[in-house]
Amino acid sequence: MTGEVNNPQQRRWRISVRGIVQGVGFRPFVFGLADRWRLAGFVRNDSNGVTIEVEGDEHALHAFVHALRAEAPPLARIDQVSVEPLALVGERSFVIATSQAQPQRRTLIAPDTATCADCLREINDPADRRYRYAFTNCTNCGPRFTIVLDVPYDRVNTTMRTFPLCAQCRAEYEDPRNRRFHAQPTACPACGPHLRWSVDTTDPLIAAATALANGDIVAVKGLGGYHLACAADDETAVSRLRQRKQREARPLALMVRDEAVAAHLCFIDPVAHTILTSPARPIVLLPRRPDAPVAPSVAPGMQTLGIMLPYTPLHHLLLAEYARVVGPTRPAAIVLTSGNLSDEPIAYEDDDAVQRLSPIADAMLSHNRPIHMRCDDSVVRVAAGGPLLIRRSRGYAPAPITLATALPCPILACGGHLKNTFALGRGREVFLSHHIGDLENLPTLRSFHEGIAHFQRLFDIQPEVVAYDLHPGYLATQAALAMAIPHKIGVQHHHAHIAAVLAEYGIDGPVIGLAADGSGYGPDSTVWGGEIFIATCADYRRVGHLAHLLLPGGEQAVRQPWRVAAAALSTIYGTDFWQLSLPLVQQLDRSAWTVLARMIERSLNTPRTSSLGRLFDAAAVLVGIGQTARYEGELAILLEQIADHDQPPYPLPLREAASAQEPFRLDGLALLAALVDDMQRGVAPAAIAGRVHQGVARGLLMACRRVRDEHGLTTVAVSGGVFQNVFLLETLTALLTADGFTVLIPRLAPPNDGGLALGQVVVAGAVMAMR
Incomplete structure (x- = not known):
């Protein structure tokens, strides 16, 4: 492909790419660019991201590096590209090399991502071998964070390691020109996970849809845990769900079949539409239509409804089947709320789910793909022309928030008591965790500790400082003070609120900070x-x-x-x-x-x-x-x-x-x-x-x-x-x-x-x- 080794216009570069570049189709994308520009070398995943060694005409190399940023796959996020000249080798082909682990890890893990249009077409095509297959995915969509055990992001380091690929899936997995090239969760009905219903049935999806239509409460295993579902227009079912779940009044989220159903229930402006249909697929709080056919107990006293679109093939198939069963006179919308009793963490392990959810659910739609990390749905409002995150979790975590200035050392922050998240910071990256919840019971506190351990392992961060809220009664504060970390720094609650905004906008201050909430520990005993x-970031008055x-x-x-x-x-x-x-x-x-x-x-x-x-x-x-x-x-x-x-x-x-x-x-x-x-x-x-x-x-x-x-x-x-x-x-x-x-x-x-x-x-x- 390239010329002779001593051609003066020939160069070899090592290109290191950092960011979300694993599990998002980045290596086949690089392979295609190298083919376009007739370059030789290799690309491989490692513990820091992606490394490329490439040689060829110097003009082609410059075009190649430019295209890395300009044409990256939709789920990729490139934070840094560095180029280092090397001696020519004289390779004449470009290959995707075996992943390589390194002592220090700097790779990023993509959030779980909603089903892409290509996979959706396959599950709806009777001629396709993945027709109605609930675990269809590719490098552009599917589970990531919730199934990852370790890095590099290879199948052996995910919960899919127990599902050997069949010959057809293996051929796709090894073909750099296929969109399933090294898609780690890829599978098909012949070799992948399968659905389970509470009793023997030929079609769990039809059984679940029929049960929902008949007023039953169904536990559904999703990406990051179990949900509890019932018909959105059935007041008796919704009231029974509230009573069993011990959730007296807090609004319940709805999943609707498609955008048309969402528009039938709510008013959707362009900003809300963009968020609703984004790859993150959060719950979006939308103004409800006065005549929305939704049970009163879904959101008592509220002028808004929490709406989300299907984000897995299972959800798409279940909602489509539900729409068929109920017919056009009822909305294709179901309540889909966290699978737990109020104030407990969401159930995500099968045995635990059976034990905790059986008293609530009449039946269970589950599967045998393990979830490694529980992760609740994210919640977003639209405010002042943009998103306002109420809960940042599935679809957003664990993508890092980038700081303007590098941290002086690795830092763990333990967060607050309510709506707890923790964070690990290193360099210019802060990994804000998924939603943990209110730290008011032992299961949630255990989830807090498990999450910190997983993030430390996944991102190879050993904190030298732990930051905590000043309130001595917070369990997160007590946990921080008990940790064997040399430096401990207490941070006033409302100063942390303002500092988070300064970090997002990349400024140090000073600014006027307006911090308003229910309560936070005041140094003056109020x-x-x-x-x-x-x-400023360092101080406040x-x-x-x-x-x-x-x-x-x-x-x-x-x-x-x-x-x-x-x-x-x-x-x-x-x-x-x-x-x-x-x-x-x-x-x-x-x-x-x-x-x-x-x-x-x-x-x-x-x-x-x-x-x-x-x-x-x-x-x-x-x-x-x-x-x-x-x-x-x-x-x-x-x-x-x-x-x-x-x-x-x-x-x-x-x-x-x-x-x-x-x-x-x-x-x-x-x-x-x-x-x-x-x-x-x-x-x-x-x-x-x-x-x-x-x-x-x-x-x-x-x-x-x-x-x-x-x-x-x-x-x-x-x-x-x-x-x-x-x-x-x-x-x-x-x-x-x-x-x-x-x-x-x-x-x-x-x-x-x-x-x-x-x-x-x-x-x-x-x-x-x-x-």
């Missing part, structure tokens, strides 16, 4: 959650916060927000609050309040909080939405759902501090007093909810103006669980942008505690860099 910072509310009973007040609302009324009106015509006052147990009043008077178990989440909770109680929360933030979420957006704001005045060294305060009690006045006048709850949101947005705008006037800062980073509220986020962003601010919205990691670990890595790295 509960923080409505904070205005001047922040608290320049303002929401004025304190009271939490009578501590954590009990989080689950029973009526306590916060009643304490606020007592602070504003004294004993006269009993004369107010409010749902809370009319329903309040006087003897229960007497006990709380004594606690408040004596400062017994009544922490003070600057939490904006608790202010929204109190507002929701006073409006009459409810008095207790069945899941975290329920009342605040419902307040957003009913809000009329076209309303004037309530006041949220900025109060000066007693001294210049103390932070200013935003007076939430003034906002609640205005709300009570409107309730007394009979103003509609939707209007009141709108005014609460508008008031908070304008109060935060005032706070940012104040910081800009004093410190000259014009960039605002927003984060924290409260900013999952799209009405608030979009209103505030529009106000700040119109006033000349640049607003940084988290897009790559959740604004809630699922993004804390990213911020902890960044803060710890900045602190270590200064030592």
